[in-house]
Amino acid sequence: MEKNRREESSGGARTEKRCLPLAQSVRHGSKAVTRHRKPMHILKQKLLAVTEYIPPKPSAAPGAYPSQTKRMEQESxxxxxxxxxxxxxxxxxxxxxxxxxxxxxxxxxxxxxxxxxxxxxxxxxxxxxxxxxxxxxxxxxxxxxxxxxxxxxxxxxxxxxxxxxxxxxxxxxxxxxxxxxxxxxxxxxxxxxxxRLPSITTVQGELVGGLTLMTSQTVSMLQRHPAHLSALLQQYIKQNQPGGTPESTAPETTPKTEGAAV
Structure with a gap:
């Protein structure tokens, strides 16, 4: 008996492996309903009602309302x-x-x-x-x-x-x-x-000093030749006067000419 059972079980296993159905129905025992849905609390109902999403209303077509002018903010x-x-x-x-x-x-x-x-x-x-x-x-x-x-x-x-x-x-x-x-x-x-720049007073003083130096040099250069010419003419007049000697007048006129030139 045990041998036959083993053969049957082994043969059955072989047949199950060879011809396995695509879907199997599994039967479970019925379960008793032990939990019921409790009613929602009144505060929770109010909270859900307040926080309910309200979709925005579609905007009006462009041009349906007159354009609003921008208000210019007036300064106080x-x-x-x-x-x-x-x-x-x-x-x-x-x-x-x-x-x-x-x-x-x-x-x-x-x-x-x-x-x-x-x-x-x-x-x-x-x-x-x-x-x-x-x-x-x-x-x-x-x-x-x-x-x-x-x-x-x-x-x-x-x-x-x-x-x-x-x-x-x-x-x-x-x-x-x-x-x-x-x-x-x-x-x-x-x-x-x-x-770090010098003051205006310092710059003005330096400018005036430079212009004064250049002007004095120009005046001395312009007055040199006329003074030398006038000294020579004075010496010539003294030499042509009666009783005048060139030797006596020459030493006197020479320092004047040099002084005038300087």
Whole structure:
């Protein structure tokens, strides 16, 4: 019996391997339903209702509504007053220097203002909004990139760059950015090079001295020949006078001729 069973089982296995069906039906036992769907909480229902996606309504066709005109923003009275003050400052002052203010307290600012006032240099505080609205339409439009962050302006009617730099050395929190001196845009290095130039008084004195020397040399060269000619004529007149001797007159006329020539 066991042998037959083994043969049957082996033969059955062989037949199963040879003729395996493509699909097999597997039967499972039925399971009891133990879980039911619970109703959704009322707060969750309200939250889902509030956060429900509402698609946007389709926009109207172009031309269905009249075009809306753009409203021009009108400047306030304070902005117009500051712009007029900025324009007056740029017209009257020859030195306009932009300096970055890195958290300078009130006491240091007051001391710096006092030191600059000794050299007739003033500190001006203008909002960047006012400067950006004034500079693009003026000849100082190249100074626009300097007005970023907390900035102040050192202005004076005369270019006193050396005095300004000397005062800035005692205030390390004030950083020089650039400026405009005598209608010339200068960077930080340009302002430092400008401070090394001699003053106008020194240059004028050197120019006047050179012109005076050249003029004196020209006058001496022009007067040399007429003076020499007049000395010779005087000597000739003395020689032709009665009782005059050439030996006595020659030594007297020679020094005069040399003096006139010199």
């Amino acid at each position: 009275g304070l902005v117009r007053f500051l712009k007029k003050k900025v324009e007056t400052t740029f017209e009257e002052c020859k030195m306009l220097v932009v300096v970055q203010n890195n958290a300078t307290n009130a006491e240091d600012m007051l001391l710096l203002r006092h030191r600059l006032h000794k050299h007739d240099i003033a500190i001006k505080f203008f909002p960047n909004q006012v400067m950006r609205s004034y500079l693009p339409s003026s000849q100082y439009r190249n100074m626009l990139p300097l007005f970023i962050g907390q900035t102040v302006m050192f202005v004076s009617k005369e270019p006193k760059v050396k005095e300004m730099l000397r005062v800035l050395r005692s205030s390390p929190q004030m950083i020089l950015l650039g400026g405009c001196i005598e209608n010339t845009m200068l960077s930080r290095e340009g302002i430092l090079n400008y401070s």
